[in-house]
Amino acid sequence: MNRISTTNSARQKAFVAFLYALFISLAIISSALLVSVTGGDWRAVLPALINGSLLKPGRWGQTLTEAAPLLLVALGAIFTTRMNLVNIGQEGQLLIGAACAAMIATRGSGPFVMVFAILVGGFAGGFWAAIAGVLKYWRKVPVVVSTLLMVFISTQLTGFLLTKKSLLLDPSGDRPNKTQTSAQLTSSTRLPYIHIFGNQFSLAVPISLIAAFAVLFVLKKTILGFRLSVVGSNARVAQRFGLSERTAGILALLVGGAFAGFAGSLMFTAGAANFRYTSGFANNIGWEGLLVALVSRNQPLAAVIIALIFAGLRTGSSFLASTGVQREIVDVIRSLLVLALLMPPAYLFLRENLKKNSVEGDSK
Amino acid sequence: MASLAASGLTPILNVLSSATMYQSMIRFAVVLAFAAVGELVAERAGTLNISAEAMLIGGAFTGAVVADRTGHIAFGLICGMIAGLVVASVQANLSHRLTIDQFVVGLTLNIFVLGLALFLDARFRPVTDVASKWRVPGLAKIPIFGEAIFGQPWPMYLIVPVVVVSWFVLFRTRWGLEVRAVGENPQSADVTGIHVNLRRRQTVYFVGLTSGLGGAVLVLAQIPINGFEAGHVGLKGIIAISAVIFGGWTLRGTIFGCLIFGYFFALQQALPSIGYTINSQLSGALPYLAALAVTSIFAAHTRQPRALAQPFVRGLT
Numbered sequence: 001m002n003r004i005s006t007t008n009s010a011r012q013k014a015f016v017a018f019l020y021a022l023f024i025s026l027a028i029i030s031s032a033l034l035v036s037v038t039g040g041d042w043r044a045v046l047p048a049l050i051n052g053s054l055l056k057p058g059r060w061g062q063t064l065t066e067a068a069p070l071l072l073v074a075l076g077a078i079f080t081t082r083m084n085l086v087n088i089g090q091e092g093q094l095l096i097g098a099a100c101a102a103m104i105a106t107r108g109s110g111p112f113v114m115v116f117a118i119l120v121g122g123f124a125g126g127f128w129a130a131i132a133g134v135l136k137y138w139r140k141v142p143v144v145v146s147t148l149l150m151v152f153i154s155t156q157l158t159g160f161l162l163t164k165k166s167l168l169l170d171p172s173g174d175r176p177n178k179t180q181t182s183a184q185l186t187s188s189t190r191l192p193y194i195h196i197f198g199n200q201f202s203l204a205v206p207i208s209l210i211a212a213f214a215v216l217f218v219l220k221k222t223i224l225g226f227r228l229s230v231v232g233s234n235a236r237v238a239q240r241f242g243l244s245e246r247t248a249g250i251l252a253l254l255v256g257g258a259f260a261g262f263a264g265s266l267m268f269t270a271g272a273a274n275f276r277y278t279s280g281f282a283n284n285i286g287w288e289g290l291l292v293a294l295v296s297r298n299q300p301l302a303a304v305i306i307a308l309i310f311a312g313l314r315t316g317s318s319f320l321a322s323t324g325v326q327r328e329i330v331d332v333i334r335s336l337l338v339l340a341l342l343m344p345p346a347y348l349f350l351r352e353n354l355k356k357n358s359v360e361g362d363s364k
Numbered sequence: 365m366a367s368l369a370a371s372g373l374t375p376i377l378n379v380l381s382s383a384t385m386y387q388s389m390i391r392f393a394v395v396l397a398f399a400a401v402g403e404l405v406a407e408r409a410g411t412l413n414i415s416a417e418a419m420l421i422g423g424a425f426t427g428a429v430v431a432d433r434t435g436h437i438a439f440g441l442i443c444g445m446i447a448g449l450v451v452a453s454v455q456a457n458l459s460h461r462l463t464i465d466q467f468v469v470g471l472t473l474n475i476f477v478l479g480l481a482l483f484l485d486a487r488f489r490p491v492t493d494v495a496s497k498w499r500v501p502g503l504a505k506i507p508i509f510g511e512a513i514f515g516q517p518w519p520m521y522l523i524v525p526v527v528v529v530s531w532f533v534l535f536r537t538r539w540g541l542e543v544r545a546v547g548e549n550p551q552s553a554d555v556t557g558i559h560v561n562l563r564r565r566q567t568v569y570f571v572g573l574t575s576g577l578g579g580a581v582l583v584l585a586q587i588p589i590n591g592f593e594a595g596h597v598g599l600k601g602i603i604a605i606s607a608v609i610f611g612g613w614t615l616r617g618t619i620f621g622c623l624i625f626g627y628f629f630a631l632q633q634a635l636p637s638i639g640y641t642i643n644s645q646l647s648g649a650l651p652y653l654a655a656l657a658v659t660s661i662f663a664a665h666t667r668q669p670r671a672l673a674q675p676f677v678r679g680l681t
Binding site for chain 2: 034038039086088135138139140141142144145146148149150152153155156157159160163287290291294326328329330331332334335336338339342343346347349350353
């Protein structure tokens with residue numbers, strides 16, 4: 001886990017902090033350069049992002065609400081990665097989860113229907129991801145490839161569900177602008193909102209926080225978490241101990257996909273698209289949640305912070321229009337930040353390794 | 365009974381004998397092949413390079429912008445290759461010098477390059493035209509296939525030297541032998557004095573060159589674009605990876621895989637134009653479903669490079 005096994009001297013820590021600061025400021029400077037080279041005003045970007053994500057009325061509640069599904073997706077990815085499997089199809093798993101939840105929740109009303117729909121959405125996402133696990137252990141298809149291809153299949157599949165009134169399309173016909181959407185959730189089936197200090201955020205926020213601690217606990221303190229990491233790091237050793245790689249792998253994908261599915265169904269019941277399921281529902285939450293997991297280097301608590309930052313970039317980007325800078329700059333900033341945060345640990349690891357090798361060389 | 369069989373077979377025969385169908389099949393297959401042939405070289409060295417997608421996007425956008433501004437298609441192709449090489453140098457140095465997980469780097473690059481292309485598109489808005497066609501005299505007149513194989517815009521024929529060069533360097537040079545050794549057993553290769561990570565970086569540069577060229581060919585010889593959109597590349601880099609897996613990490617198989625996936629892309633596009641309608645969601649999912657199905661059928665029968673997707677650090681086993 002901890003690749004940097006060095007002496008914890010203050011100097012070392014300062015050096016690490018310096019590296020992070022260096023790379024993050026490099027990322028920010030190059031984003032600013034990009035904006036000004038393309039004729040935008042880079043000074044306007046940061047205030048717009050901060051206003052949109054924090055300062056303007058109701059915005060930090062919105063940011064928290066956006067952070068919840070990001071965090072859930074990231075937690076699922078962290079869980080799967082523990083098994084050394086690379087699931088990158090969260091966007092599709094989220095769509096499947098949301099669509100299944102919508103199919104159930106729009107047909108009934110009341111909190112029980114809502115809870116049931118959320119659970120079904122979660123399991124649907126899990127089973128969708130488990131297909132990739134079955135394909136891996138039965139047909140040796142790399143999980144990276146199969147999960148990615150399934151994103152596009154799930155987009156089309158949920159698009160198909162939206163064409164049939166018997167499945168997901170709003171049967172009443174009073175759809176806004178004749179777009180293809182599902183029926184709207186009745187107010188008794190919606191996820192409750194919490195109101196604090198003039199802001200509101202959905203119940204999904206505390207749920208996802210609890211989930212972060214739960215994942216931390218399961219991975220660090222339970223037999224299941226230990227099994228996953230043993231099987232993931234060395235399948236042969238695991239086999240000697242009687243741990244099945246196949247079962248653990250499919251389980252890890254199932255749980256990871258279920259987190260994405262839950263993210264989708266919670267987004268739907270919290271009203272991400274005005275309580276309707278629409279074709280662009282996932283809105284990149286799956287991809288960005290995956291990035292959260294990658295950047296947080298598979299630490300659930302770090303994922304909480306990164307999810308908040310990424311959510312801030314999302315909500316802040318809606319305020320960029322007034323500055324005349326395209327929203328896509330946020331994608332650029334985000335991926336540069338990702339690279340910046342990945343760089344220092346890799347550099348330290350390399351340096352350690354070089355040092356170790358040269359010491360071994362000297363002793364010969 | 366006979367008429368029933370005939371009416372059922374007619375659509376199939378029409379599709380099979382449609383010249384348009386084969387033309388679009390070759391078009392898709394060629395773009396896939398640019399990425400897949402390079403990807404094959406990288407995978408034989410042990411990199412499952414998912415940033416092939418980013419390289420295609422980079423090549424397509426840069427190629428389109430340069431060709432639009434300078435008016436020279438050849439210049440666009442060269443700059444597309446350079447863009448692919450730039451993406452590749454990030455991937456190569458981060459994953460085979462700094463040992464950051466190659467999927468993490470690749471995924472980030474895919475998002476980054478797409479975001480950058482869409483961001484810059486608002487300013488540059490490249491408009492491209494399809495390059496002039498080269499008809500091989502006589503051969504282009506062959507019914508059904510002739511126009512598809514011998515009557516394409518000239519940049520598409522660049523796939524021939526790319527394939528030949530890839531085959532030669534990978535299977536007929538010392539460099540290629542070392543690349544394959546690095547992909548099978550990096551520890552042993554290291555002991556024999558091969559610089560493992562250098563070879564791996566070089567193969568990533570190679571896939572950058574071919575994929576960048578492929579992206580540029582896509583916008584300069586196939587789709588005339590008016591502003592770059594995400595759908596232009598639309599995951600062809602990932603399908604190319606599927607083609608390599610389908611081909612069992614052989615050059616012959618990879619090219620065959622590109623043709624098969626090209627056929628499904630062509631089906632999706634050509635069916636309405638021949639006059640058949642199928643469910644639009646099904647046809648949209650068809651290439652990806654086909655890639656998944658075909659990979660599932662063939663992946664288990666082939667042997668992948670033993671060190672595929674495993675980073676090499678001296679001293680770790």
